[in-house]
Amino acid sequence: MVFQRRGKVMSVLVWTLMVVIFSGAADGHRLFRSLKTGSFGRNSFFKPGMRPQGSSGVPKFMSRAEAEKMYAVRLKQTQQSRQAFAPSGGPAPAPRPVPVPQTAPNDTAKGPSTGRIFYITEYGADPTGASDSTRALMMAINDAFSLSTEVQLMPGVSDYGGAEIHLQGGNYKLSAPLRVPGGGGNILIHGGTLRASEDFPKDRYLIELWSPSSTKINPSLTSAELVTALQNAVDGNSDRTASYEDITLRDLMLDANFRGGGILVIHSVRTNIDNCYISHFTSDGIMVQRGHETYIRNSFIGQHITVGGSNNEKRFTGTGICLVGNDNAVTDVVIFSAAVGIDVRGQANSFIGVHCYNKATVFGGVGIWLRSPGNTQTRIVSCYMDYTGIVAEDPVQLDITNSFFLGDATITLKSKENKIVKGVNIVDNAFYGLRKGVSIVKLEGSFDTVEQTVVDRNNAYEMALKSTVARGTVQGSGTTWTVDFSPFLLFPDLIQHVQYSFYTAVKSSFPRHALRSVSNNKVVVESDVAVPATVAVTVDQSATFIQGQGIYS
Structure with a gap:
């Protein structure tokens, strides 16, 4: 209008x-x-x-x-x-219906809930952290895992329809682990802080997913012992069963108070750990054993809260993430203090967008440690190794690509019982050093087998480039031309394939020439007469031959 x-x-x-x-x-x-x-x-x-x-x-x-x-x-x-929405001191909310679950394993007392969202303050949890909330939290968890349902996910795993244990943004003190009952899935625990009390057991984790039949594997076992232990540790009737499925831990801060670890996951499939901040652990920030597809995303993990350059860095201990199993993924995670950033003892795991500055290599720290000799099957893509490197033991099928290494951070290939390097690609990475001549890739021990391995197309600033493929040119007048590749090739005294070209401008002569030697990573070409010539050579340390035919593939 x-x-x-x-x-x-x-x-x-x-x-x-x-x-x-x-x-x-x-x-x-x-x-x-x-x-x-x-x-x-x-x-x-x-x-x-x-x-x-x-x-x-x-x-x-x-x-x-x-x-x-x-x-x-x-x-x-x-x-x-x-x-x-009044605080605890205000008017009490109207009573809510009480579920009728099965008997909980740790406590029989029950608190109120609304539908399938369990608010832990209604069970008596103290959101200020002044008093112990272990009992109240376990009551809420047990209620969620006692909901009536006839739907299953994996065999023996009940589908609880997306039920939530809501921490309501509180700060809760724990004197004992929160052990999630087995046999359930499609559950979310989120939205608050859990802190270990002074009497929290030192060998436990704040949140634990394990059923009574689960077997915890000692990660300090040798590779052979670990394989045997994993094969023998079977829940139920089949190693294809699982104790949990689709458990999500999200938007949590976990403070272990230097009393133990953060999260323990055993024999679970499709587990999500998202947007968590885990600190002050002495063992592991996250320990995953067996199962499949634990996805750790968008999280910050550190024993000590620091932004790098800590005066206590030499004394950092513990492990940020320990994966004793297969098919897991760590994406967009920062590990800012621990002796080892990620300890990997399984196959087919992937790491994308991980930033490790947990403990510098010069102090004995390792960013990512691949400890499945002879069966690595790991992909490390677009990661940032910040003064701490990658160690791979007897690597087989390993990709490290498009990553950045700062402060003399390197990749170390470590020889173990198999003495093998096979199917390894270390390409398209950038290295920035401290002007000490440190090699971008190092060898620890000797290897008997080197096959299908490519270390190439990397760039380095103030570090020594190493490669399995090299090209060189030499000019001179005489009968012998030598190209020394030893400063550049990764493996000592190992050239499996050579291509060379011989060029001379002398038109009155047509010299015969031949490849005479490839020992000690030096290529020697000789001619039958002395001529001025240019010799260009390409070498490969990891050629694959068809046995008995010598055909380069």
């Missing part, structure tokens, strides 16, 4: 003034704005469906009694909303 005549504008101002007097300044201002713009929405004082009436163009609006009645209704609604 647009008022063009001055008389009508004056009428609008008069009516607005009356509304201000009888209905409050705020509502009067809103009416004036509606009249000025001609918009009569649901927030105006006009009755629904009412339009401007009369020759004066002034609309009819509700009476003062109607306005006061509407205001009273709105005030009551506001008070009810505030009461529902």
